Amino acid sequence: MIDKAIVIYWSKTGNTELVAEAIYEALKEQNIDVDFKEVQEADDVDYFDYELVCIGCPSYQWSPPEEMDVFLKKKQEQFGDQIELKSPKRPDKNVVVFCTYSGPHTGKNEAIPVVKYVGQFFEHLGFNILNEIYVLSEHHGSKKVSTEGRMGDIRGLPREEDLQKIKQRVKDKI
Numbered sequence: 792m793i794d795k796a797i798v799i800y801w802s803k804t805g806n807t808e809l810v811a812e813a814i815y816e817a818l819k820e821q822n823i824d825v826d827f828k829e830v831q832e833a834d835d836v837d838y839f840d841y842e843l844v845c846i847g848c849p850s851y852q853w854s855p856p857e858e859m860d861v862f863l864k865k866k867q868e869q870f871g872d873q874i875e876l877k878s879p880k881r882p883d884k885n886v887v888v889f890c891t892y893s894g895p896h897t898g899k900n901e902a903i904p905v906v907k908y909v910g911q912f913f914e915h916l917g918f919n920i921l922n923e924i925y926v927l928s929e930h931h932g933s934k935k936v937s938t939e940g941r942m943g944d945i946r947g948l949p950r951e952e953d954l955q956k957i958k959q960r961v962k963d964k965i
């Protein structure tokens with residue numbers, strides 16, 4: 792049963808922010824009490840205050856951007872004493888990890904390491920990974936990357952219909 796959730800994200804050009812907002816709306820529509828924070832303002836967040844943490848960022852060189860990495864490691868230090876061998880699952884502690892990516896070279900494989908890496912910070916704490924969301928998104932800095940990469944013409948992504956699908960996926964999982 793999820794009563795309280797938080798969405799934490801980092802976004803430079805707005806794609807991840809759109810996804811974060813869609814997830815926030817989906818949770819709100821399920822009458823869940825949801826907090827919404829950019830990583831920069833999430834230092835004082837206690838993961839254990841929530842039944843569901845939704846956390847996301849873009850793929851930068853198939854890794855999380857430095858700001859997200861620094862945040863995750865700071866939190867790991869803060870909650871390090873809660874990590875037990877075998878990482879036993881904690882009932883009612885869940886995480887949804889989301890990542891936006893452009894995949895110009897190897898497609899979704901450029902986002903998979905990000906989602907797996909971010910998820911590990913939570914699975915180590917005993918959180919259940921409820922969902923992993925990969926969102927193909929325009930690379931706003933480069934028309935070439937957005938039109939000639941492996942994923943073809945990705946300009947305008949994510950579109951409204953993609954965001955609606957994400958909302959539905961989140962609702963289906965909770």
Ligand SMILES: Cc1cc2nc3c(=O)[nH]c(=O)nc-3n(C[C@H](O)[C@H](O)[C@H](O)COP(=O)(O)O)c2cc1C
Pocket residue numbers: 801802803804805806807808848849850851852853854891892893894895898901902928929930931932
């Ligand atoms: C510095 C930089 C590095 C990036 N590296 C990758 C990458 O390795 N793989 C990939 O799929 N997309 C890469 N991208 C594209 C972003 O992941 C994608 O556009 C993302 O949706 C941006 O998110 P934002 O709008 O929330 O900042 C990169 C973008 C930038 C600006």
